[in-house]
Amino acid sequence: MRPARHRRRAAWASLAVAGLLAGCSSGPGADVDLEPAGPAPTSSDGGADAGPDGEGRATDPSPAPLTDPVEPDLDLAVSTPREDSVYPAVGDPGVDALLYALDVSWDPAAQRLDATATITFRATRSAPRFQLDLAPSMTVGEPTLDGEPVPFARRGKDLVVRAPVEADQRYELSLDYVGTPSPTRAPTTRGDFSTTGLTITDTGELWTMQEPYGAFTWYPVNDQPADKALYDITVHAPAPWTGIANGHLTGLDTADGTTTSSWQLTEPASSYLVTLAVGDYTHRSNATESGLRVDYWTPRGMVQHLGGLETAAASVDWIESRLGPYPFDSLGLVVTDSLSAMETQTMVTLGNSDYVLSPQVIAHELVHQWYGDQVSPDDWRDVWRNEGMTMLMQWLYEDDHDIAPLRNTLQAARNADQGLRDAYGPPGAYDARQFGGSNVYYCPALMWNELRVALGDDEFFRIARSWLTDHDGRSVGREQVVEHWEKATGLELSAFFDDWLLGDTTPAPGVPGA
Numbered sequence: 001m002r003p004a005r006h007r008r009r010a011a012w013a014s015l016a017v018a019g020l021l022a023g024c025s026s027g028p029g030a031d032v033d034l035e036p037a038g039p040a041p042t043s044s045d046g047g048a049d050a051g052p053d054g055e056g057r058a059t060d061p062s063p064a065p066l067t068d069p070v071e072p073d074l075d076l077a078v079s080t081p082r083e084d085s086v087y088p089a090v091g092d093p094g095v096d097a098l099l100y101a102l103d104v105s106w107d108p109a110a111q112r113l114d115a116t117a118t119i120t121f122r123a124t125r126s127a128p129r130f131q132l133d134l135a136p137s138m139t140v141g142e143p144t145l146d147g148e149p150v151p152f153a154r155r156g157k158d159l160v161v162r163a164p165v166e167a168d169q170r171y172e173l174s175l176d177y178v179g180t181p182s183p184t185r186a187p188t189t190r191g192d193f194s195t196t197g198l199t200i201t202d203t204g205e206l207w208t209m210q211e212p213y214g215a216f217t218w219y220p221v222n223d224q225p226a227d228k229a230l231y232d233i234t235v236h237a238p239a240p241w242t243g244i245a246n247g248h249l250t251g252l253d254t255a256d257g258t259t260t261s262s263w264q265l266t267e268p269a270s271s272y273l274v275t276l277a278v279g280d281y282t283h284r285s286n287a288t289e290s291g292l293r294v295d296y297w298t299p300r301g302m303v304q305h306l307g308g309l310e311t312a313a314a315s316v317d318w319i320e321s322r323l324g325p326y327p328f329d330s331l332g333l334v335v336t337d338s339l340s341a342m343e344t345q346t347m348v349t350l351g352n353s354d355y356v357l358s359p360q361v362i363a364h365e366l367v368h369q370w371y372g373d374q375v376s377p378d379d380w381r382d383v384w385r386n387e388g389m390t391m392l393m394q395w396l397y398e399d400d401h402d403i404a405p406l407r408n409t410l411q412a413a414r415n416a417d418q419g420l421r422d423a424y425g426p427p428g429a430y431d432a433r434q435f436g437g438s439n440v441y442y443c444p445a446l447m448w449n450e451l452r453v454a455l456g457d458d459e460f461f462r463i464a465r466s467w468l469t470d471h472d473g474r475s476v477g478r479e480q481v482v483e484h485w486e487k488a489t490g491l492e493l494s495a496f497f498d499d500w501l502l503g504d505t506t507p508a509p510g511v512p513g514a
Contacts, residue, residue, distance in 0.1 A: 001193070001211055001387075001436060002341040002361050064283040064295060067248035067330075069264050072230045074098040074120060074170075076473060077268040081124060081227040086380040086432050087187070090213045091224030092131045096122040098170070100229055102219050104243070105236040106278050108204025111180045113138075117220050118174045123165035133216035133223040134159045134177065135184070135197075140220075141176035157216055173220075181218045188435045192339040192351075198276065199338075205241070205279035207336035209349055212380050212435055215271040226378040226475045228268035236260050237278045244277040244297050244334045246347045265346065267328050268473055270376045275344035277334045288316045290325070295332035302335065305357035309333060309350070315363040318397065319370065324465040327374035327472070333362070343368030343386075360398050367393040374468055378475040383435070384427040384501060385481060388444025389464070392452070395445065410449060413442040417506040428478065428501030447500035447507075454514035455489065463488040489514075 077098040084091060101118040123130065134140070136156055142149050143161060150163040165171060183195035197217030198208045208218065215221045222229075234251070235243020239259045242252070247265030254260075265274075277297070284296045284306075294313045298306070312333055316326055328346045338351035343365045350356055350365070371393075372386035399406035416438070424430050424437035427444050431437070452460040467484050478501075486493050491513050499507040 001209075001343065002356065002364050064249050064252065064285070064297075065293075066252060067250055067264075069232075069248075069250040069262070070266060072099055072232070072264075072266060074230070076266075077229045078122065079227045079229075079268070079475060080378070081222060081224060082378060084224050084226070084380055086435075087212060087224075090133060090216075091222050091227065092133075093226075094123060094125050094127055094130050094165075095132065095222045095227070096124050097222045097227055097229040098122060099232070100219065100221065101232045103234045103236075104218075104276070106206060106238075106243070108200075108238065108241075108278075111200060111204065112178065113181050113218060114176075114178045115219065116174070116176050118172060119220065120170065120172050121222075122170050123167055126165065126167045128164050129160055129162045130165055131158050131160045132173075132220040133157050133213070134220040135179070135181060135217045137182060138177045138179040138218075141178075143173060143175035145171055145173050147172075159220055175220065177220070184214055184217055186214075186435065187212070187433055188437070189433070190436055193436060201279075201337045205277075205337065207277045207279075207338055207349065208275055209338055209340065209342040209344075210274070211272040211342060212383070213272065215274055218276065221271045223271045225270040225272060225376050225380060228270050228376065228473070228475055230268055231265040231274060232263070233265075233276070234260065234262045235276070235278060240300075241279055242281045242297075244275070244281060244332075244347065246274055246345055248330050249295075267345070269345040269373065270475060273343065273345040273373055273376070275334065275342070275347050275349045277336050277349065279336075281334070284310070286310055286313045288313045288320075288326070290317075290320070292316065292326055292331060295330075297332060297334040299335060299352065302352070305335075305352065305354065308354075308357045308359050308362065309335070311359040312348075312362050312366060315359065315366050315397070318400070319363070319367055319393070322393070322396075322461045322464075323367070323370045324468065327370055327468065331369070341365050343372055343390075345369070345373045359401065360394055360403055363397045364390055364394040370468055374473065375471045376475040378477050380435070381428060381430075382478050382481075384440040384444040385478070387441045388427070389448055391441045391445035392448045395449075410446070413446055414506065417443055417446060421504060421506070426502050426504060443500065443506075447497075450496075450500075450509065450511050451485070451514075454511040459489075 079096050081093045081096055083093050099120040104115040143152055145163050150161055153160045181198040183197035183199050186196040197210050197214030213223045216223045233245040236258050237243050239254045239257050242259050243261045245263035247263050250264050251262035280300045281297045282300050285293050287293050330346050332347045334347055335350050335352050340351050341356050341361055342349045348365045367390040371389040377385050395406055395409045398404040420439040424434045424439040427440045482494055482497050
């Protein structure tokens, strides 16, 4: 997720540097004015994208190409769910979801979601029952487990299925559900991010951003980051509206006034990285230097921000030179009515504003495809791992593209570090009521930069790439991060990481022993 800009409130927060994009918070001393210091991003009204490197890239206004669906490899999605240490009320460690097959119909006039979910999962332990998360506003029909009806109970958002399961056995749960979805309150005071989950616009369109949880507002799910799964999503919407979701577009058809779109995500994703948008969308595309097609789904008639949006292909080229090949086999961006941006896997979700659609924010969300999506945290205590590396990469991008000098950005971030720790807590032990605070962005970004300076760019990015390769497609914990960097560098880094992630005060510059 992108950090949003702040107004200045406290003396420690006097940051007027491009790229320091703190989340809007109403907490004491937390608001920061972070207006870009560099030139404003340019926009384009059509046929070509002037990328951040100044090179035009032709776009394709033709209908989106389809990809043949494939048989999902469920073994890719085997995970080790756990009770989250920050938000333990969400998710069930007894369920390892492997595949969510969702068939969703949206009636904007009635504001009614009518859906069927078929969930293939592995039981991680033998138990007389198991549960998923689903908003209480959704009325559930009679579920079946491997084709047999099973009893269930509703306890708030908990959908408890009263059927015995055996450890390491795989099952298929199917259920129909219907209702008017609404987002749930987010555990934060950010101004751009007060709710999480599915949102209905004034015109009846849908969009979702669901970090740290909120997928349960529109489908039954094990809503925790440790459990990655595959997805097949089919969306029925009144023509000319189109449903947009993650992965490859495998079907697109309009009949009897209804448009049906089908999407397949063949690489496992945590539930917070899933997206759904329904609206009047048009399609464009361009390509990276390696030939990856980048699809852009924008509201019909949108012209103003296309230039910033379509820098995505060139940004992927820039990121690949540091973090290695793009980790998935499809990439798209969808523009919604949100105030923020979210790194939803293979289909980035973006709000429709100048700043959110600027090249540096686009680059930020794309870096997350590597750091956050390819390898995800297994506990929300480690959201710093998503945001810290991504924030550093954004700062480097801004420096390379003459948006903001790195030296100034680093100094401003270091000046702010202590105030952020005071307001939100250390980045690795933050206040659970302040999810997405600026501390999980700037403090760990400074930490990673200390390692980058100590090791040099070549060695730093070699290790950063090897982390992704070694943990590809998995959700892993903080201990694995320390172990990986210690082994790769030969340095004793436990105290270094602890000081930056758990300390109440800003650590001194440098890496001991380096």
